[in-house]
Amino acid sequence: MNCNEICDKLSLYIDNELSDEEMHQMEEHLKSCGNCQEELKEYRDLISVLKSLPEEEPPEGYCERLHKKLLENSTQKTEKAASKIKSINRFKWVKYGSIAAALILVFIVGNMNNLGINNLGKAKTESSYDADESPAENKFAEPQMAAPEEAPEMGNGNQNMDEIRGESEIYSLNDSVMITSLKAEREIKIIKTGTISAQTEDYDIFLDDLTMKLSSLGGFLESNNTEVYQVYDDNKLMYGSIRIRVPQESFYELVDYLENTVEVRRKNINETDATKEYYEKDNKVKNLEVQEQHLRELFEKANTVEEMLLIENELRRVRTEIDALNISLSDINDRAAMSTINLEIEEVMTASLTLKSKDSVWERSKNGFINTVNSMIRALGNFVVNVISSSPILIPFIIVCIVGFFKIKKYWKKKMP
Amino acid sequence: MNSNERWLVEESRKGNVDAFEELIRDYKKSAYNIALRVLRNVEDAEDASQEALIKIYKSINNFNMESTFKVWMYRIVVNTCIDFKRKKSINAVSIDETIDLGSGREIQREISDESNNPDALIDRSFSTQLVNDAIGKLEDDFKTIIILRDIKGFTYGEISEILSCNLGTVKSRLSRARKSLKELLEKEMKQS
DSSP states (O other): OOHHHHHHHHHHHHTTOSOHHHHHHHHHHHHHOHHHHHHHHHHHHHHHHHHTOOOOOOOTTHHHHHHHHHHHHHHHHHHHHHHHHHHHHHHHHHHHHHHHHHHHHHHHHHHHHHHHHHHHTOOOOSOOSOOOOSHHHHHHHHHHHHOGGGOOOOTTSOOOGGGTOTTOHHHHHHHHHHHHHHHOOSOOOEEEEEEEEEEESOHHHHHHHHHHHHHHHTOEEEEEEEEEEEEETTEEEEEEEEEEEEEGGGHHHHHHHHHHHSEEEEEEEEEEEOHHHHHHHHHHHHHHHHHHHHHHHHHHHOOSHHHHHHHHHHHHHHHHHHHHHHHHHHHHHHHHHEEEEEEEEEEOSSOOOOOOOOOOHHHHHHHHHHHHHHHHHHHHHHHHHHHHHTHHHHHHHHHHHHHHHHHHHHHHHHHOO | OOHHHHHHHHHHHTTOHHHHHHHTTTTHHHHHHHHHHHHOOHHHHHHHHHHHHHHHHHTGGGOOTTSOHHHHHHHHHHHHHHHHHHHHHHHOOOTTSEEEOSTTOEEEOOOOOOTTOHHHHTTOOHHHHHHHHHHHHSOHHHHHHHIIIIISOOOHHHHHHHTTOOHHHHHHHHHHHHHHHHHHHHHHHHHO
């Protein structure tokens, strides 16, 4: 080690902070080097002077002023502690609030699911007084519920119901169809489809009756899926998904018949005016046929093989198009002539009674009350189901929330001593 | 940390001012002296040291009993004093600056020169005065480490805790600080 390195280490040497080896080297060097010895002595003197430096007394009244300030801060401290408790309470509100919000969310999602399932067409099985709870469904169900026995002949194709019940959309649709039919002499192509969910007490008798009725109307059962969905004591409860085709003029007659024989729980009737589509396609076919005629004439005049091939290709394309259009035309014809009803029928022990509104305040409020209670029970059930089904997400989420909450609390605690 | 000190800390946490004053009884003078060395002004030293002590009182909940109270409180004192000085230097004015009284009138500052004032030197040995001046001229990092090690007698480990730096930094900084102080003193000696 040279003198510079020694000088740098003198400070540590004085404080005994050197390693044994360095200490040894240092002592070896100091023995031989007078300059460094001098330096060491100066450092030691300096440090001893520093050590003996007298401490200044704080000015007079220092302690009193400090005491006063401390007392001031003491009250602030208790206030702060109080505000801390308040803030903890606030956090409690946050905690409970977020839990409540989560529950409400689950509730809403649950009810949305319920609604969605209903719209998909799965009828509810519980024997409540009235399964219709969404206004969208009531649109069609209401007139039927109101007075099914008053329902006049709807199936005669002579749609004059709109005078009687202007509020219903189906009839106003028919109305517009009538207007268009007045404008053009062409045949109206209306595709009628219905979806009906119903309950019956005896499935087999109903099915026999339905088949008889259909044969008298000129319709038929396109498909019939029947299954046993529940075995109750010795009785088998059946469920059927039936597709009925019926001549369009008998459509409403059949709907009426169904309403009178079974307990309809949901009804959806749809009439699509395919007239425009039909005649557009028809015109297209006519144009293409003219084009085909021209091509044939050209084909006969063709001289070269190349020309013939080109024309033949074009002819083939036109013919394919005509065929495709003809298929869709005949499909429209078929669907317009024969209406479709998708019937979901389930067998129950006792079909629930139809509540016929007599327009009495008491009856209606009773129904309303029953509806509300039913939907509350259902909503509660859905809620429980949804809480349980969403628990794989909900539980980690709640854990994260709680952990986060404590972290924040800790952070605040640190920040506000 | 002895049980008495521990009890006093517990009491202070509950807001007992008397217990806290008992706790800092031996330290407040040191706190004041550190402030005085850093700030070199009696009023500022009082303000800064009291600010530091109040800060200690307010944040005594954050003190974990693992380290010693002394080390923990000196850390707050040193940091508060350095902060105080920094804030002050922003508002500091140059003594050469003139004071503008408005409407174009300017006056020169009059600052009393106490360097040759015999009263200021009374009861002080010449070398002490010289050393104090030299310490005052050191930069803050060097000044604090000299105060902590050579005046207050903290160990290297404690200093590293107070200054929140590692042991190597303490060693090198202390070496440089002592060297710097020695050089300053030598310069002053030559001048006088």
